[in-house]
Amino acid sequence: MQTNEPPDKNKDSHSLRFGRKPIKVMEAQNRIRSHIQTGKVETIPLTESDGRYLAIDILASDDLPHFRRSGMDGFAIYTADTQKASRENPVWLEVIEEIPCGSVPRKTISSGKATRIMTGAAVPDGADAVVMIEMTNTLEKDGKTYISIPRAIPQGENIAPIGSEINKGTLILPKGTKINAGVIALLATFGYAEVSVYQQPKVAIFATGSELLDVDEPLVPGKIRNSNGYLLLSLLQQAGAKPISQLKLPDDVQQAKSAILQALDEVDFVITTGGVSVGDYDILVDIFAEWDGQMLFNKLAMRPGSPTTVGVRNQQFLFALSGNPGACFVGFELFVRPTIWGMQGKTNLELPMFTATLLEDFSKPSPFDRYVRGITSYQNGKVYVRPVGVEKSSITLTIKDADCLIIIPAGGRGASTGDIVQAISLKNME
Known part of the structure; x- marks a missing residue:
């Protein structure tokens, strides 16, 4: 027993x-x-953290974005000016400022005014939408620049409000998270030049x-x-x-x-x-x-x-x-x-399993479950696996080609082509 x-x-x-x-x-x-x-926990530079595991929860240190941000190149406007605009009767607005990325608006938008703005730049006070540049026509007159808008623009168009991605204090990365390129980008976004990781x-x-x-x-x-x-x-x-x-x-x-x-x-x-x-x-x-x-x-x-x-x-x-x-x-x-x-603090220790169809017979019986080195393939939206070669534990050659372990249940017959089997992915060991 x-x-x-x-x-x-x-x-x-x-x-x-x-x-x-x-x-x-x-x-x-x-x-x-x-x-x-x-x-144990150690603190290392962010530049050296790839592949390591976070030892602390990471909270958003600020709202993201922390200012109202333009979603495209265009003009920041006051939308009430456009409510009666049409192709036959476009509204004309005077351009009073240009705001590149990284600059702070100096002027407030009021009725009849607009500001040229770049993608990612801070939206000026008074503006409640950004109209894309392709929608406008430009006119120079008496030393001033004007744009025409041929339709009504809804409030909030092409503006990312403060905190629209993440609010300050939100948990963004729980401890035990493996650090990869996307995680590093988030850590950099919130000012983590150093990060606490498990040794x-x-x-x-x-x-x-x-x-x-x-x-x-x-x-x-x-x-x-x-x-x-x-x-x-x-x-x-x-x-x-x-x-x-x-x-x-x-x-x-x-x-x-x-x-x-x-x-x-x-x-x-x-x-x-x-x-x-x-x-x-x-x-x-x-x-x-x-x-x-x-x-x-x-x-x-x-x-x-x-x-x-x-x-x-x-x-x-x-x-x-x-x-x-x-x-x-x-x-x-x-x-x-x-x-x-x-x-290293990872909470989910389950191996990545998937279900697949066996492409070749595996006729070697065993009183125990077998974990067979295999290769995964995809055909017509279905997942298939097959043994990578001769299945002997003494063979080294096939290890380099295996991307999964096919689980052949214990029993006297092995498994046949077309059988549905479970497998462990070796490509997704994160």
Whole structure:
């Protein structure tokens, strides 16, 4: 019978290695979320804030606009003058001033008068509309300029009133908002040269396995280069975290445990890749059996990455992801990325899901739900997905092309062309 309780942290290594009870992905995510804490707050220049998350609510410091603003190039007028205007009998108004953007009107509009005004400029007192320049004709007479208007103009036309966009004191950006170009524009509009944001989580990355070579080492028989470390480095940076170190762990439990615990003194959380299966050299199993933290789960009802293990110690996470690149990638997206969001104050930690039609058969059965790397396409207003290639957790090549994770439900038949499936968008991980 499946239990929803976290595994006992004091179980011995043999029990943790062979007595694992799988839990659903959603249950695992909920267990992680209950331990997520937002990070410290820092104030940084607005110019350096792109991609960060607001740590305070942002209120409008002024009305927007804070003066009556012209919506186009034209003439500011008193509309009562135009009520009887027609093509056959246009009204003529004397132009008494010109107002470029950034200038303050010096004259008040009264009956029979008009002011030339530019888009975005301040509307003079007395004016209650702006008539577009294309509607008028101009006449020079006796050193004065006059315009004709051939129809009645309604009050308020082409004028943005004070506060028509936002009133002073209005909440415009709640804390936890991710800063992008539009957010930066708003912050600049309201005078925020500096902004309070959550600190980026500091992360240490460890890759386990005596088979691993550094990226600049030549290949030799039986060895592979440490690609997962660089995969995680990139994913962490994209998610807004700050990788501090990326090292290899020896196949020695005590040395590896010492390195991880030392790292936890210096970073906000640790990610390892490899060493979480049931083999004799899968050292993370032994580390979780010995450490003084809590293990949240050590097996998932999912493919790939079922042995993914997550623990917490002093409110710091240890994410032990699979050593297979595909499983490592999926584990990051399902568990690590939402954690980084939460540590930076994002309130909605749900992954972006969508419904689509499967374009190709996926005949590989599984006792657990599968998260298949896929590609999204659009035809005749419908959304389609298909697997990006051969679905093996050991394959690195297809990670670069995947823009979604197709969820194939557990069962004996897989899924067929035309089936309606759920998928997680990897393009909208904001």
